[in-house]
Amino acid sequence: MSRxxxxxxxxxxxxSPAQAGLKVFATLPEWxxxxxxxxxxxxxxxxxxxxxxxxxxxxxRPSLIARARQADLVVANGADLEVGWLPAVLSAAGNGPIxxxxxxxxxxxxxVALLEVPARVDRADGDVHPAGNPHIGLDxxxxxxxxxxxxxxxxxxxPAQAAVYRANWSxxxxxxxxxxxxxxxxxxxxxxxxxxxxxxxxxxxxRWLGLTRAGALEAKAGVAPGSAHLAALRDALAGQPVLAIxxxxxAPEGPGQWLAGETGIPLLRLPTTxxxxxxxxxxxxxxxxxxxxxxxxxx
Amino acid sequence: xxxxxxxxxxxxxxxxxxxxxxISASDAELDELRAQVRALRDSYEHRLAELESRLARQAAPAPAPAPAxxxxxxxxxxxxxxxxxxxxxxxxxxxxxxxGFAGASHGDEDGHDHGAGERxxxxxHTELVLAxxxxxxxxxxVNFGIADGEVEVEEAWFQSTGLGHGLTLRGxxxxxxxxxxxxQHAHAWDFADAPLMYTALFGEHASYxxxxxxxxxxxxxxxxxxxxxxxxxGANFPGTDRDVNGIGSSAVFAHLGGDVGTSHSWRTGLxxxxxxxxxxxSHFDDVxxxxxxxxxxxxxxxxxxxxxxxxxxxxxxGARALTLxxxxxxxxxxxxLTCQGEAGSACAVALDSDYRTRQxxxxxxxxxxxxxxxxxxxxxxxxxxxxxxxxxxxxxxxxDDHAPRRSSVxxxxxxxxxxxxxxxxxxxxxxxxxxxxxxxxxxxxxxxAHGAHRF
Numbered sequence: 001m002s003r004x005x006x007x008x009x010x011x012x013x014x015x016s017p018a019q020a021g022l023k024v025f026a027t028l029p030e031w032x033x034x035x036x037x038x039x040x041x042x043x044x045x046x047x048x049x050x051x052x053x054x055x056x057x058x059x060x061r062p063s064l065i066a067r068a069r070q071a072d073l074v075v076a077n078g079a080d081l082e083v084g085w086l087p088a089v090l091s092a093a094g095n096g097p098i099x100x101x102x103x104x105x106x107x108x109x110x111x112v113a114l115l116e117v118p119a120r121v122d123r124a125d126g127d128v129h130p131a132g133n134p135h136i137g138l139d140x141x142x143x144x145x146x147x148x149x150x151x152x153x154x155x156x157x158x159p160a161q162a163a164v165y166r167a168n169w170s171x172x173x174x175x176x177x178x179x180x181x182x183x184x185x186x187x188x189x190x191x192x193x194x195x196x197x198x199x200x201x202x203x204x205x206x207r208w209l210g211l212t213r214a215g216a217l218e219a220k221a222g223v224a225p226g227s228a229h230l231a232a233l234r235d236a237l238a239g240q241p242v243l244a245i246x247x248x249x250x251a252p253e254g255p256g257q258w259l260a261g262e263t264g265i266p267l268l269r270l271p272t273t274x275x276x277x278x279x280x281x282x283x284x285x286x287x288x289x290x291x292x293x294x295x296x297x298x299x
Numbered sequence: 300x301x302x303x304x305x306x307x308x309x310x311x312x313x314x315x316x317x318x319x320x321x322i323s324a325s326d327a328e329l330d331e332l333r334a335q336v337r338a339l340r341d342s343y344e345h346r347l348a349e350l351e352s353r354l355a356r357q358a359a360p361a362p363a364p365a366p367a368x369x370x371x372x373x374x375x376x377x378x379x380x381x382x383x384x385x386x387x388x389x390x391x392x393x394x395x396x397x398x399g400f401a402g403a404s405h406g407d408e409d410g411h412d413h414g415a416g417e418r419x420x421x422x423x424h425t426e427l428v429l430a431x432x433x434x435x436x437x438x439x440x441v442n443f444g445i446a447d448g449e450v451e452v453e454e455a456w457f458q459s460t461g462l463g464h465g466l467t468l469r470g471x472x473x474x475x476x477x478x479x480x481x482x483q484h485a486h487a488w489d490f491a492d493a494p495l496m497y498t499a500l501f502g503e504h505a506s507y508x509x510x511x512x513x514x515x516x517x518x519x520x521x522x523x524x525x526x527x528x529x530x531x532x533g534a535n536f537p538g539t540d541r542d543v544n545g546i547g548s549s550a551v552f553a554h555l556g557g558d559v560g561t562s563h564s565w566r567t568g569l570x571x572x573x574x575x576x577x578x579x580x581s582h583f584d585d586v587x588x589x590x591x592x593x594x595x596x597x598x599x600x601x602x603x604x605x606x607x608x609x610x611x612x613x614x615x616x617g618a619r620a621l622t623l624x625x626x627x628x629x630x631x632x633x634x635x636l637t638c639q640g641e642a643g644s645a646c647a648v649a650l651d652s653d654y655r656t657r658q659x660x661x662x663x664x665x666x667x668x669x670x671x672x673x674x675x676x677x678x679x680x681x682x683x684x685x686x687x688x689x690x691x692x693x694x695x696x697x698x699d700d701h702a703p704r705r706s707s708v709x710x711x712x713x714x715x716x717x718x719x720x721x722x723x724x725x726x727x728x729x730x731x732x733x734x735x736x737x738x739x740x741x742x743x744x745x746x747x748a749h750g751a752h753r754f
Contacts, residue, residue, distance in 0.1 A: 050561070052613040057716075059609075059616070059752045061564045062523030062556025069465050069517045080749070084716075088751035091438065092525075094517050096461035101435060123717060123746075223715055224671045250615050252671065 022158050025071035025098070027082050028055055029274035029282070030137040031108055031146070035075055036279045037172045038151045042161045046071070048089075051275040054250040055081050056127065056222060060088035068093035071104070073157055075150065078107030079114060079134035103157060109134055111149040112142045115203045127222025137273060139204035140180045140287060144173060172280060179284060184209075187291045189298055194240065196233070196265065198225075198247035198256055201272045205290065214242050217255045225255040234262045244297050246270040266297050376431035377748035381486045383423035385741040390733065391418065394582070394590075397495060398701040398731040399684025400658065401581035401595065401632075403502040403536040422446075426453070426484060430748070436461050442484070453484070453508065465517035475507045476515070476527055477550050477570035479605035479626055482506075487753070489622070490709050491723045491739040494662035495680035496628055499703075500601060502536035507572065509533060509548060523556040523566070537599035537632070538574030548574035556754070561614045566754060567606040574599045576634070583638070584697045585645035591696065592646075595654055597634010603627070609754070618671050625663040632656045638692045645695035653690030659683045660703075672713055680705040682729075701731035709739075716750075719743045 021042045026032030032047035039045070046067045049055050055077065058064075068074065068089050076082055090099055097104040114132025121130045136142045151169035155162035191210035195202070198217045206213055214237060219229040237259075245267045247256045253267070260267040270290055274282040396402050430440040442454040456471030474482045480497060483506075493505030501507045511531020518524040533547025534540035541547060550573070556566035579595045604627045611620040636654035640646035660682035668674045682703040689696050709723035723739040 050614070052561075053615050054617050057617060057752065059564075059754045061558065061754045062554070062566045063558040063564060065517060065525075066521055066523035066557070070519050070521075083749045084752040088753055091458070091460070092467075092517070094462060094465040094467040094515065096463035099460045101432075102461075123715075127716070250617060252618050 021161065022072045022154060023070055024073045024075060024154075025068050026075040027086060028077050028137065029278050030143065030286075031075040031077065031150075032278045033274050033280065033283045034143070034147045034150055035073075035154070037283070038147065038154055038165050038169050039161070040164070040168055042158075042164055043154075045278065047278050049273075051249050051271045051273050054248070055273075056084060058082070058085045060085045060092065064089045065092045068098065069095050071095065071098050073104050073106060073154065074098040075106045075108065077134055077136070078109035079131040079136075080129045081109075081134035103153070106150060106153050108146040108150075109136055111146045112136055115207065116200065124220075126218070126220025133200060133203050135201045135272060136204055138202060138290075139208045140176065140183065141208065142204060143283075144176055144180075147173065147176075175280075176283075179287070183287055183291055186295070190243070190291075190294055193243040193294075193298070195243050195294075196237065196245040196259070198245070198251045201248050202246065202270070209291075211243075211294075214240055217245070217247075217259065224252075230255055230259055234259060237263050237265070243294060244268040248272040249275070268293050268297065270294075376429045379428045379745060379747035379750065381426040381428075381484075382744040382746070383425065383486055383742065384421065385423060385491060385739055386420050387418055387491075387737065387739050389418055389727075389737040390735040392730070392733060392735065395730070396582070397499050397682060397703045397729050398699050399687070399703070400499045400682065401579075401583070401593065401656075402498075403579070403581065423485065424451070426486065428748075432460065433457060465519060467515045467517075469513040469515075470511070472508060472510045473513060475509055475529055475550055475572070476513065477507060477529075477552050477572050478603040478628075479566070479568060479607055479624065480506070483753070486743045486745070489624075489664065489666045489674075489676050490678055490707055491721055491741045492707075492725075494626070494664075494678070495682055495703055495705055495729055496626060496660040496662050499658075499660055499682055500537065500603075500628060500630065504535070508535055509550075511546075511548075521557075523554070526553040527551070533574045537576065537579070537601075537630075539576045539579045541575060541577045548572065562612055563608065563610050564754070565606070565608045568604070570603045570605075572599075572601050572603075578637075584699075585640060585695055586697050587645060588697070589640060589644040591638055591640035591644050593692075593696070594637040594639070595632065595634055596637075597632060597654060599630060599632045601628055601630035607754070616668065618668075620668040622666045623664075624666075625661065627659070627661040629659045630656070631658075636689055636692055638689075638695055646692075650692055650695065652692040653688065654692075655688040655690075656685065658685040658687075674711050674713075676707075676709045676711075678707045678709075680707075680729075699731050703729035705729055717745045 021044060022039060024035040024043055024045045026035055026045060026047050028049060029047050029051065032045045035043060036045045048064055049058055076086055099105060109131065116133035118128050118130065121128055147169065151165050155165045187209045192212065194212045194214040195206065196215045196217065197213060200216055200221050215233050217225040217230065219226060242265045245256045245260055245265050247267065247269060249269055249271050256267040270293060271286060274286045276282045276285050424444040424446040427443045427445060428440065433439045436459060437457045438460050439457045440454060441452065444451040444453045452472060454473050456469050456473045458469040459467055462468060476482050497505040509529060509531035511529060513527060513529045515525060515527035529550040530546045531548055532540065538548050550571060552568060552570035554566060554568040558564045575598055577596050581593050581595065583591050583593045585591045606625055608623045609620065632654065634654050635651055637649055637651050638646035639649045662678060662680040664676060664678035666674055666676040684700065684702065687698050705725055705727045707723060707725040709721055711719050711721035713719045721739065721741040723741065725737040727735040727737055
């Protein structure tokens with residue numbers, strides 16, 4: 001037993017900041033991808049969730065605590081998206097430098113202006129986020145702004161690699177701006193088109209591309225769609241030109257399928273985060289896919 | 300900053316090419332070059348416009364983003380309130396107990412317990428929690444259980460946030476981290492009442508709270524591994540408040556956990572608690588069936604093994620999920636017993652004797668979520684009263700060999716994360732000679748700060 005403890009203490013010594021490269025704990029794949037873009041091979045990135053999971057409803061699993069225990073930097077989305085589990089993970093991890101308020105804790109939503117800031121905070125309105133809608137990753141401009149702040153934070157935390165982080169970031173941001181121009185141009189035919197959303201996960205996306213929202217399957221954010229609301233939505237949509245009903249991959253298909261069957265509007269699965277590889281290719285493929293899927297259903 | 304990123308060299312080169320007298324170039328080549336330049340210019344103009352619009356957009360609605368994104372701004376401290384109540388239908392049994400297990404005897408009818416209480420409609424205690432970071436070193440939490448005529452401090456602790464190296468120190472009153480269910484408050488339970496094993500071990504509160512210190516260490520490994528130790532006053536059952544300078548009770552625990560693939564996760568633990576009693580009073584039945592009072596002085600030592608396995612398809616527990624959970628304990632109590640009773644009982648003359656028990660028990664449960672708002676659960680409880688040796692009092696105190704058991708089934712509906720309605724049926728055979736078919740209708744509602752989704 002004492003030998004084991006000694007060994008463990010030795011490991012502890014080795015795991016101190018003397019080791020090169022940051023260990024990043026990202027709550028969402030898009031923030032993990034940004035950290036990987038910035039850090040490339042100099043960082044280790046762990047992503048706590050994936051596209052098939054609802055980032056609101058994650059449990060503070062032991063595996064997450066173990067990863068947070070070893071992280072040098074937590075990249076959280078913020079705006080209360082992870083309020084149900086991240087505080088519990090951080091409090092159990094016993095890792096001082098990544099606690100909120102410390103340099104090792106980074107919040108993406110704190111870097112940009114948020115949409116849909118509620119005028120009143122009342123749970124009768126559903127799962128409201130007092131700071132505003134947290135799904136900022138779906139706006140590539142905001143994503144860029146978050147990355148700009150993130151690479152500065154990473155450079156500050158790991159001065160030895162700062163030049164690498166800065167070079168990686170400036171190269172990426174040039175490519176990303178070109179990609180934004182390409183997407184904006186391709187998506188021009190979508191401007192003014194209406195979509196129905198399952199959950200209010202897309203306001204940043206619709207605003208970026210000039211789409212409008214004709215309705216939501218969830219009458220209240222985060223509350224499962226009810227049949228009365230769906231029926232009312234069907235009636236309200238009658239005769240309206242609507243491009244698609246969109247749902248995040250983690251949301252149940254049933255309600256959208258029902259509405260699609262009733263109205264003839266196609267149901268689309270639009271990922272709310274990076275679905276493929278958690279890196280630049282994944283980020284690019286994510287936006288390519290969002291736009292391709294919508295364009296394919298343009299009428 | 301953003302404009303600097305636009306590579307201007309190719310543009311300049313292209314412009315130089317067309318504006319300079321391109322003597323050797325054919326018309327076709329010239330046209331091609333012109334077209335390229337036009338495309339380049341269009342592309343840059345487009346991007347410039349985009350960047351300008353973006354700058355304008357970002358400049359206009361920027362109401363100090365950093366503080367606005369801090370959702371906790373309005374909740375310092377975070378306040379949450381849990382409302383709990385029930386309708387319960389069960390047999391009218393005078394003194395409920397677990398056959399073969401010494402319980403803490405309260406003379407008073409304080410009614411503050413978790414679901415073991417009254418028949419008919421009743422209000423369980425209302426829980427008020429205040430929590431906040433104290434400063435950059437500590438976090439604090441207080442949990443009040445409010446019932447008629449009393450406010451009980453269920454928890455009141457500070458916890459270090461900045462020790463690092465996986466270390467956490469907690470001090471004050473807290474629910475011990477032994478077992479799996481122990482640190483959970485009643486509103487987080489999957490059933491309306493606690494497993495019989497928790498009632499047998501810790502009395503009617505069905506969880507072990509202590510005033511003292513807790514030290515935890517999460518190992519720097521990818522597999523979750525945590526160990527911890529607690530020392531404290533040890534005033535609660537199975538110990539008693541002994542009014543000493545030293546340590547009343549101590550505990551150690553270790554947890555392991557992890558994921559298997561994307562759909563499975565697990566945690567398992569082993570805990571040990573050592574508590575001391577001085578004159579702990581319990582009711583016993585004498586050999587003639589009369590109630591006598593036994594006062595125990597000695598040590599209680601127990602092991603608890605726990606395991607939880609959770610499944611959710613692709614790690615998405617939104618619509619379907621399964622939780623399997625089981626705990627097992629073994630408890631040894633060694634010391635002296637003083638048996639006292641009224642005239643006519645076997646202990647009419649108080650008699651001191653040895654007291655040695657070896658007891659065990661377990662429960663296993665499964666909870667299945669089959670719809671985003673609906674879950675069903677099944678639980679089985681079983682206790683083994685085991686070996687009980689009361690020395691000279693063996694001839695006075697009855698030793699019933701009934702093994703308490705209970706089966707429960709529940710269904711609950713949670714229209715949101717913050718409300719839950721539950722129906723539970725149980726067949727309770729925890730007392731010798733009694734089969735009690737019970738029914739609950741329970742509500743659990745939470746207001747205020749968002750609760751934690753604990754594993």
